[in-house]
Amino acid sequence: MWPSTRFTDLVGTDLPLIQAPMIGPKPALARQASAVGALGSLGCASMTPDQVRAEAAALREVTDRPFNLNFFAHVPDPEDPARAADWKARLAPYYAELGLDPAAPIAVTNRAPFDAVMCAVVEEVRPRVVSFHFGLPPAPLLARVKAAGAVVLASATTVEEALWLEANGADAVIAQGAEAGGHRGIFLGDDPARQIGTFALVPQIADAVNVPVIAAGAIADGRGIAAAFALGADAVQIGTAFLLTPEAGLSAPYRAALASAPSDATALTNVFTGRPARGILNRLMREQGPLSPTVPPFPTAAPPLGPLKAAAEAQGSGDFTALWSGQAGRLAREMPVADLVARLVAETQATISRFRTP
Amino acid sequence: MWPSTRFTDLVGTDLPLIQAPMIGPKPALARQASAVGALGSLGCASMTPDQVRAEAAALREVTDRPFNLNFFAHVPDPEDPARAADWKARLAPYYAELGLDPAAPIAVTNRAPFDAVMCAVVEEVRPRVVSFHFGLPPAPLLARVKAAGAVVLASATTVEEALWLEANGADAVIAQGAEAGGHRGIFLGDDPARQIGTFALVPQIADAVNVPVIAAGAIADGRGIAAAFALGADAVQIGTAFLLTPEAGLSAPYRAALASAPSDATALTNVFTGRPARGILNRLMREQGPLSPTVPPFPTAAPPLGPLKAAAEAQGSGDFTALWSGQAGRLAREMPVADLVARLVAETQATISRFRTP
Numbered sequence: 130m131w132p133s134t135r136f137t138d139l140v141g142t143d144l145p146l147i148q149a150p151m152i153g154p155k156p157a158l159a160r161q162a163s164a165v166g167a168l169g170s171l172g173c174a175s176m177t178p179d180q181v182r183a184e185a186a187a188l189r190e191v192t193d194r195p196f197n198l199n200f201f202a203h204v205p206d207p208e209d210p211a212r213a214a215d216w217k218a219r220l221a222p223y224y225a226e227l228g229l230d231p232a233a234p235i236a237v238t239n240r241a242p243f244d245a246v247m248c249a250v251v252e253e254v255r256p257r258v259v260s261f262h263f264g265l266p267p268a269p270l271l272a273r274v275k276a277a278g279a280v281v282l283a284s285a286t287t288v289e290e291a292l293w294l295e296a297n298g299a300d301a302v303i304a305q306g307a308e309a310g311g312h313r314g315i316f317l318g319d320d321p322a323r324q325i326g327t328f329a330l331v332p333q334i335a336d337a338v339n340v341p342v343i344a345a346g347a348i349a350d351g352r353g354i355a356a357a358f359a360l361g362a363d364a365v366q367i368g369t370a371f372l373l374t375p376e377a378g379l380s381a382p383y384r385a386a387l388a389s390a391p392s393d394a395t396a397l398t399n400v401f402t403g404r405p406a407r408g409i410l411n412r413l414m415r416e417q418g419p420l421s422p423t424v425p426p427f428p429t430a431a432p433p434l435g436p437l438k439a440a441a442e443a444q445g446s447g448d449f450t451a452l453w454s455g456q457a458g459r460l461a462r463e464m465p466v467a468d469l470v471a472r473l474v475a476e477t478q479a480t481i482s483r484f485r486t487p
Numbered sequence: 488m489w490p491s492t493r494f495t496d497l498v499g500t501d502l503p504l505i506q507a508p509m510i511g512p513k514p515a516l517a518r519q520a521s522a523v524g525a526l527g528s529l530g531c532a533s534m535t536p537d538q539v540r541a542e543a544a545a546l547r548e549v550t551d552r553p554f555n556l557n558f559f560a561h562v563p564d565p566e567d568p569a570r571a572a573d574w575k576a577r578l579a580p581y582y583a584e585l586g587l588d589p590a591a592p593i594a595v596t597n598r599a600p601f602d603a604v605m606c607a608v609v610e611e612v613r614p615r616v617v618s619f620h621f622g623l624p625p626a627p628l629l630a631r632v633k634a635a636g637a638v639v640l641a642s643a644t645t646v647e648e649a650l651w652l653e654a655n656g657a658d659a660v661i662a663q664g665a666e667a668g669g670h671r672g673i674f675l676g677d678d679p680a681r682q683i684g685t686f687a688l689v690p691q692i693a694d695a696v697n698v699p700v701i702a703a704g705a706i707a708d709g710r711g712i713a714a715a716f717a718l719g720a721d722a723v724q725i726g727t728a729f730l731l732t733p734e735a736g737l738s739a740p741y742r743a744a745l746a747s748a749p750s751d752a753t754a755l756t757n758v759f760t761g762r763p764a765r766g767i768l769n770r771l772m773r774e775q776g777p778l779s780p781t782v783p784p785f786p787t788a789a790p791p792l793g794p795l796k797a798a799a800e801a802q803g804s805g806d807f808t809a810l811w812s813g814q815a816g817r818l819a820r821e822m823p824v825a826d827l828v829a830r831l832v833a834e835t836q837a838t839i840s841r842f843r844t845p
Contacts, residue, residue, distance in 0.1 A: 132841040132842055286751075287749070287750045287751045288749070288750035288817075289749060289750065289751075306684060306686060307665070307684055308683070308684040308686055308687045318751065320751075320754075322754045322755065322777060322778075323751040323752075323753070323754050323768070324751070325666070325750060325751055325814050326664060326665055326666040326684035326685055326686060326704065326705060326814055327684055327685075327686040327687075328664060328666055328684060328685040328686045328704060328705040328706070328711065328714065328814075328815075329666045329685075329704075329705035329750075329813070329814035329815040330750070330814075332707075332708065332710050332711065332815070332818065333750050333815065333817055333818065346684065346686060346687075347684060347686040347687035348686070349690075350690065352690050352717055352718050352719055353686065353690065353717075353718065355714075355717040355842070356686065356713075356714035356715070356717040356718045357714070358841075358842075359710055359711075359713040359714040359717055359838050359841075359842075360710050360711065360714045361710055391645070391646070391647060392645045392646035392647065392683060392687075392688070392691050393644075393645045393647075393676065393678075393681040393682070393683055394681075395681070396678075396680045396681050397680065410681070419680060420680075455687070456683050456684055456686075456687035456688075457686075457687040457690070457691065459646075459691055460690065460691065480717050481842045483490040483716075483717075484490055484713070484716075484717075484839045484842050484843070485842075485843055
């Protein structure tokens with residue numbers, strides 16, 4: 130039924146469907162997505178090497194089908210102590226409001242770029258697919274990933290980024306439309322105002338590159354899957370639509386925000402990490418952003434938010450949680466992953482049949 | 488071949504394809520679009536009543552097929568003399584650079600909302616279709632338009648706006664994705680950061696309303712037309728893709744900007760009129776915006792730019808021209824309207840055939 134098998138031929142999945150790597154959901158989501166024939170993805174950017182090993186092993190206890198390890202490939206900005214101090218000062222009233230001690234030590238979350246240590250983990254784990262966000266790692270590391278047998282995917286937000294990724298070794302390109310939830314994969318530009326919608330981006334990238342193209346951004350049901358193929362995609366990457374599955378195990382405030390969001394609930398914001406990402410507008414975004422020119426560089430904006438998030442969520446509030454969501458969050462459905470994937474396939478088939486002349 | 492005939496049944500065109508109303512192109516574009524079976528649209532917001540009469544008559548000399556008269560339906564903001572003076576001061580260096588006298592009288596362009604005078608013109612001309620941007624006119628005027636036999640279309644940028652339009656008398660809703668060129672149709676909100684991409688907007692509006700849905704934004708070839716139908720649209724509205732036709736008669740700087748734009752060339756800006764609209768980033772947008780919180784209210788930002796635009800274009804520069812473009816401007820093709828429409832239909836057919844299983 131699929132108009133293109135270039136992606137499934139490349140990665141060996143039954144379905145041309147990637148469950149998008151995300152840091153929020155539980156790894157059970159990736160396990161189940163791979164088990165039912167999609168490409169499950171583990172968001173490894175916030176994991177330690179041991180966690181990556183453990184999650185890959187846990188996935189393989191559930192299924193021997195292909196899966197994807199996702200890493201960040203950003204070039205770290207130098208730390209900026211002045212901005213960091215300003216950020217702490219801006220957050221101080223929230224600390225006071227929630228009864229938190231601003232001088233208490235803060236856990237530093239790992240959002241380090243892919244490095245030699247993680248590369249050794251990839252060589253050990255040998256996943257079928259490795260995907261990168263914010264560009265590609267340095268050439269020697271990328272060569273090792275490919276030598277370990279992994280198909281390499283990477284995200285492009287412009288035609289120019291897609292051409293760069295193809296020229297630098299990506300085996301397929303993810304066309305990440307502006308509707309997509311979470312971090313924009315931007316790595317050649319830096320202007321969130323110029324981000325391109327899925328509908329415009331996919332055909333322009335499909336025209337420009339020879340490698341398979343994976344459409345991402347606001348794909349949440351079979352209509353979207355069929356539309357992505359019509360635009361020239363060889364596969365789709367779906368994130369937000371999986372967030373209400375029980376396997377994703379989202380926090381109650383996050384689930385509530387997704388379930389009740391109006392159609393224009395989201396915006397691009399940099400206040401959670403320092404880089405632009407799409408999420409449901411909440412208190413932190415409204416009061417400190419959504420785009421703040423003085424937020425500390427990625428990812429150093431994030432750690433001081435950790436205590437606020439934990440304290441607020443304990444009170445049932447998502448005021449300080451990064452409620453990452455694409456623009457089709459309202460199309461997300463509460464059902465197990467297996468049922469959702471079956472539904473997506475059936476809906477795509479139904480959409481395609483509408484195009485058949487008698 | 489079309490999976491839905493709800494739009495063509497409603498308006499009586501051969502094709503479920505609207506040539507989007509635009510103020511820049513010449514009216515020959517609308518004449519030819521209607522003549523070849525699409526719905527040609529005259530952007531009447533900048534015309535006098537006599538011009539509307541004359542252009543409708545000129546169109547009817549070419550074809551007796553349906554056409555669309557488009558009007559703005561905004562509630563005018565009060566003038567703001569302080570902002571107007573500030574705006575003149577911000578533009579003064581450009582006046583000096585181009586050798587213009589800032590004290591010379593300036594022609595006021597007409598971007599008035601639809602009123603009783605224009606309503607009388609509609610009653611006289613009796614077009615098959617009238618479309619509105621920025622909401623709908625007051626109920627008594629809308630009732631007169633419908634009594635004159637016109638099908639009423641209006642643009643929605645959110646699900647909430649689509650529901651409002653349906654409840655207030657629109658016969659079909661244009662789902663205007665964020666990729667679309669020109670003015671955002673926003674009328675219930677005012678936040679350009681929350682604008683929704685075509686891919687996310689069309690299915691959500693199709694789910695919400697019972698009237699036919701017209702997809703708009705980045706639809707430029709048959710892949711896009713097929714994708715829009717897959718997402719649930721009953722028709723498409725195409726603007727930017729017509730801009731390189733000879734009938735559109737664009738200025739040389741505008742054509743050159745379109746033909747050479749990178750994929751992320753556009754942004755939303757309010758500096759040309761006071762309301763957010765999508766265009767190719769140029770000098771005025773970069774230096775004064777692209778979104779300026781202190782620009783005078785719509786449409787009073789526009790008149791002082793007239794002399795700058797004229798003087799710059801005379802030197803071959805589009806520095807002060809509103810280079811309205813959607814995000815798929817690179818897919819626009821230089822060919823006559825009749826050839827382009829035939830090509831769009833053939834491409835849609837070809838895309839649809841890819842979905843046919845043997």
